[in-house]
Amino acid sequence: MSAIKKYKTYSDVTPLGVAVGIFIGVLMTASFSYAALVLGFSTNGSPVAAVLGWGIMRAIFKRGTIIENNIIQTVASGINTSTAGVIFTVPVLLIRGANFDFIWVLAACVAGAILGVGFIIPLRKQMIDIDRLRFPSGTAIASILKSPAEGMKKSKLLIYGAALSATVYLITRFPDLGLPQIIPSSFDLNSIIGLPPYFKNIWAVSLLSVGIGYIAGRNGLFVLAGGLLAYWLIAPFFIGFNLLPENVEIAKAADFVHSQMTRPVGIGMLIGGSLMSIVLIIPAIKATIKSFNVKAISGAGSDELSIKVLYKVIAAAFVLFLLAGYFTSDIDFLTAVIVSVVSTFWLMFAGIIVSQATGMTDWTPISGMSLIAVAILMMFLTPEQISTAVLIGAGVSVAIAESADMMQDLKTGHLVGNFPVQQQKLQLFVAGLGPVISLSVMLLIWNSGGTDPVTGAKLPGFGPGTEIEAPQAVALGATIDAVQNGDVPVAKFLTGAIIGGALSFTAIPGLGVIMGISMYLSMKYILPYGLGSLISVFMIRRKGKKWSEKWAVPFAAGLILGEALLIIVFALLKVGGVI
Amino acid sequence: MLNKLAIALIFFGVIFSAIFASFIPIDWTNFSISIVVLIIGISLQRRGMKNALKTETNKNNTLDDFREQIIKLKKAVEKYSENLSSEISENIDEEISSIMPEVENFRFAIVEEIGVANFTELISVYAKGERLIRRAVSATIDEYFEDAKRYFKDSVNLLEKSVEMIDKFREEIK
Structure with a gap:
């Protein structure tokens, strides 16, 4: 398919492309924010942004190139990606009736967004050029960007995949549309094969997960292995041999093992695995930074954003972060400095952990890293200073999400030949917009609670007892209570970190991170994801890697696209009050 | 042979260290033993990989x-x-x-x-x-x-x- 040329030379960053990216990003952020409050999870908007960007540019403006569309998708997801960071944390302040100033929450989130992007940029070369991390969604998006112009066969595969996954997702949502349930959103395979209930065998009906698993390939098998270890070996072992504390009910035993026993070990493995990975690549990072300002022979200027500019941006964002923490609660300046420094180190480290996990598996353990951030901060603050802990925690969450998204977009850029410096500048420029939209939507919904007809008191718009439960914020509230009661599984984190650190030295780079994330995740998504990886390994053996890249990856990208598109449609229907 | 032994030690080291780490309270003695097994397995695997590189038949992707x-x-x-x-x-x-x-x-x-x-x-x-x-x-x-x-x-x-x-x-x- 021929491109519709409007430029003398091949275009990348154009004012129109940036404007379209901002438009799509704002729309997605508003709808995702609402969906995240209701459902407790957000989704990667990049595949949808890529398709919408292409559609808008070609259908309305009659122009657009692959690289320009990569820029649109970078901008849109750079705005949208902060949704989870804001919605999983800030609502807890409203639910608990804490005193805070909206403007400082916004400042912390904007600072977090900039710090997240700023800190991860120096690691692009390491993760993408040198380690060649797969970034399954980034790879899928590159396939989406190239497909429309690469000939009808690939486009058809993408469309078939999208149609199939969208149809399946639509059928699973029939009850929301007042239609009879034909396919449930998940099913328990044990009800068919008769295994005991503590062998978690629940499968999400999610072709998106299958598609991501396919593109993750062999790494996905290690995720599956970790899941099987946690859910099919450790849980049955403890329940079967009756090794649980006496007060645990049998019906809730499997959930207890996951939340109190294997999940903390998994989080520790993630941390230990990442820490050791960083130690192992220190010589490479040094060489990377040394080569940072080398001019490209192409004459296109430096490939990376200048390290001096980065230092300045990071310093400015840090000052904003510090001020937000200082002015939110009644704390002295020294404590504010300590809290800001500790948080900044954690967000840098957690950003690397999440980016590595995303690169290898496509899973982003943002909520776990955010909970740890708040737990760390609570060690320096009193219960009365909870607003500062949550506010800084929100900034950290936004930062982590931005780090992972930046790297994902840079991977796509690498595959289509974009210059990283352009993506980096734009993501730094727009990253602060997302929190503005998310926080506005959150306040709008909070204020829509109305008043009690009897007492005249203002009613909450979300939280326990309302239609919008804000489950992640409630979970954060429970963590805060646990920290205040001294109930943090530090020893489990430590043991996990030792295992994860050791696994980083095996022949499989990042094995500690991969296994850690699989012990942290819910089994119902691990199983379809693992199925996708199994299919990938099988097809590569049967048909070869080239065949897989040529034909199966566009189809898998379609599977991701179709379901992601429908998730957004349903979020919009919710926002509009249609369902 | 060395590689198979290494993989077996890594496999069992991971499983048992994860199990003993999951105990409430943690079973530190058995956890420590499992970690030692895991580390031995990893050391053997790394040695095996280095040896493999030295043999002519395995010098691929150089x-x-x-x-x-x-x-x-x-x-x-x-x-x-x-x-x-x-x-x-x-x-x-x-x-x-x-x-x-x-x-x-x-x-x-x-x-x-x-x-x-x-x-x-x-x-x-x-x-x-x-x-x-x-x-x-x-x-x-x-x-x-x-x-x-x-x-x-x-x-x-x-x-x-x-x-x-x-x-x-x-x-x-x-």
């Missing part, structure tokens, strides 16, 4: 192989920098992908040969060339042939520089 593949890629890119047309725009991505070296497959062997810092330096230069090639492919698919030729031409310099660096590292090894 610096020399990487050099060969870059030269092959450079020849193809030079051809495209002279001649591009709409007939090849549908297949160019596939054609280029099929001859582009998969860096991840070379990493272990090359790091063993020249060290991680030199490997990083080499791949930094190669990746710049690779990016220009990918950009040229995108431009060809979008049918901006003149820009695509320019990107292909620019990438040749970087591929040549990569080969020069490899030659320098080979001299240093000798």
Whole structure:
């Protein structure tokens, strides 16, 4: 398919492309924010942004190139990606009736967004050029960007995949549309094969997960292995041999093992695995930074954003972060400095952990890293200073999400030949917009609670007892209570970190991170994801890697696209009050 | 044999260390034993990998192989920098992908040969060339042939520089 040329030379960053990216990003952020409050999870908007960007540019403006569309998708997801960071944390302040100033929450989130992007940029070369991390969604998006112009066969595969996954997702949502349930959103395979209930065998009906698993390939098998270890070996072992504390009910035993026993070990493995990975690549990072300002022979200027500019941006964002923490609660300046420094180190480290996990598996353990951030901060603050802990925690969450998204977009850029410096500048420029939209939507919904007809008191718009439960914020509230009661599984984190650190030295780079994330995740998504990886390994053996890249990856990208598109449609229907 | 033993030790080391770490309270004694087993397994595996690299039959994906593949890629890119047309725009991505070296497959062997810092330096230069090639492919698919030729031409310099660096590292090894 021929491109519709409007430029003398091949275009990348154009004012129109940036404007379209901002438009799509704002729309997605508003709808995702609402969906995240209701459902407790957000989704990667990049595949949808890529398709919408292409559609808008070609259908309305009659122009657009692959690289320009990569820029649109970078901008849109750079705005949208902060949704989870804001919605999983800030609502807890409203639910608990804490005193805070909206403007400082916004400042912390904007600072977090900039710090997240700023800190991860120096690691692009390491993760993408040198380690060649797969970034399954980034790879899928590159396939989406190239497909429309690469000939009808690939486009058809993408469309078939999208149609199939969208149809399946639509059928699973029939009850929301007042239609009879034909396919449930998940099913328990044990009800068919008769295994005991503590062998978690629940499968999400999610072709998106299958598609991501396919593109993750062999790494996905290690995720599956970790899941099987946690859910099919450790849980049955403890329940079967009756090794649980006496007060645990049998019906809730499997959930207890996951939340109190294997999940903390998994989080520790993630941390230990990442820490050791960083130690192992220190010589490479040094060489990377040394080569940072080398001019490209192409004459296109430096490939990376200048390290001096980065230092300045990071310093400015840090000052904003510090001020937000200082002015939110009644704390002295020294404590504010300590809290800001500790948080900044954690967000840098957690950003690397999440980016590595995303690169290898496509899973982003943002909520776990955010909970740890708040737990760390609570060690320096009193219960009365909870607003500062949550506010800084929100900034950290936004930062982590931005780090992972930046790297994902840079991977796509690498595959289509974009210059990283352009993506980096734009993501730094727009990253602060997302929190503005998310926080506005959150306040709008909070204020829509109305008043009690009897007492005249203002009613909450979300939280326990309302239609919008804000489950992640409630979970954060429970963590805060646990920290205040001294109930943090530090020893489990430590043991996990030792295992994860050791696994980083095996022949499989990042094995500690991969296994850690699989012990942290819910089994119902691990199983379809693992199925996708199994299919990938099988097809590569049967048909070869080239065949897989040529034909199966566009189809898998379609599977991701179709379901992601429908998730957004349903979020919009919710926002509009249609369902 | 050594590799199988290593994998078995890693397998059981991970399983048992995860189980004993999950106990409430943690079973530190058995956890420590499991970790020792895991570490022995990892040490054996790493030793096995180094030994395998030293034997002639396992010397795949070495610096020399990487050099060969870059030269092959450079020849193809030079051809495209002279001649591009709409007939090849549908297949160019596939054609280029099929001859582009998969860096991840070379990493272990090359790091063993020249060290991680030199490997990083080499791949930094190669990746710049690779990016220009990918950009040229995108431009060809979008049918901006003149820009695509320019990107292909620019990438040749970087591929040549990569080969020069490899030659320098080979001299240093000798």
